[in-house]
Amino acid sequence: xxxxxxxxxxxxxxxxxxxxxxxxxxxxxxxxxxxxxxxxxxxxxxxxxxxxxxxxxxxxxxxxxxxxxxxxxxxxxxxxxxxxxxxxxxxxxxxxxxxxxxxxxxxxxxxxxxxxxxxxxxxxxxxxxxxxxxxxxxxxxxxxxxxxxxxxxxxxxxxxxxxxxxxxxxxxxxxxxxxxxxxxxxxxxxxxxxxxxxxxxxxxxxxxxxxxxxxxxxxxxxxxxxxxxxxxxxxxxxxxxxxxxxxxxxxxxxxxxxxxxxxxxxxxxxxxxxxxxxx
Numbered sequence: 331x332x333x334x335x336x337x338x339x340x341x342x343x344x345x346x347x348x349x350x351x352x353x354x355x356x357x358x359x360x361x362x363x364x365x366x367x368x369x370x371x372x373x374x375x376x377x378x379x380x381x382x383x384x385x386x387x388x389x390x391x392x393x394x395x396x397x398x399x400x401x402x403x404x405x406x407x408x409x410x411x412x413x414x415x416x417x418x419x420x421x422x423x424x425x426x427x428x429x430x431x432x433x434x435x436x437x438x439x440x441x442x443x444x445x446x447x448x449x450x451x452x453x454x455x456x457x458x459x460x461x462x463x464x465x466x467x468x469x470x471x472x473x474x475x476x477x478x479x480x481x482x483x484x485x486x487x488x489x490x491x492x493x494x495x496x497x498x499x500x501x502x503x504x505x506x507x508x509x510x511x512x513x514x515x516x517x518x519x520x521x522x523x524x525x526x527x528x529x530x531x532x533x534x535x536x537x538x539x540x541x542x543x544x545x546x547x548x549x550x551x552x553x554x555x556x557x558x559x560x561x562x563x564x565x566x567x568x569x570x571x572x573x574x575x576x577x578x579x580x581x582x583x584x585x586x587x588x589x590x591x592x593x594x595x596x597x598x599x600x601x602x603x604x605x606x607x608x609x
Contacts, residue, residue, distance in 0.1 A: 334517030361458035460505025551602030
């Protein structure tokens, strides 16, 4: 099994800083990638939540399998947890998000109002793995580009308090992974969807894993991408399929180059609406 790990020093620092600020936080907003809802859940964040109101966002829902997204949303909705799907890139459901944050903070708002606050301010920490769309969500909530957005992990490095027009103060945190992936399948899924730096893993290892997943769960999408029939795909193994696709896309025998191309197309939703975490 391929061994993928990535936990640079700034992530440990960010985790410690978030822990130090937890006494100031009213609501924890955990941003997950809707295509890997379970694999993108950081167990360290879950520990930090404790008894605080917890809002889970299945972001990038426009790129995920809608059937799977509904199933995961239902699974995560338990007592004390609020769950919603979101397409932050295209600015859909943002007002629903604001309402959900205030719903999660209802007890704190009522307490502040009883103390005489006419416009209570709610403090929210937005946390999640790298490249799950936190910065885009924050920019939408604040109403302008206040955080750097990128399509690679590690763009946000520090922590900042930001204000919105809805009496919400947001603590922007860098993407945080955890020190060790006990299940290397998690590492492969995170790598496939861009939560891990591309220099940390071999693209062909992740591409082979992805082809196996697509063959099993999204054969129609794979057939369209491969420009061949489902029957043809079923008659060759994943390694031969990778080589055939490399040639089909005009890259001769440069399967490393094609592997990265495949991952980039997946991340942009060009392979199809794919969810790698299954229920």
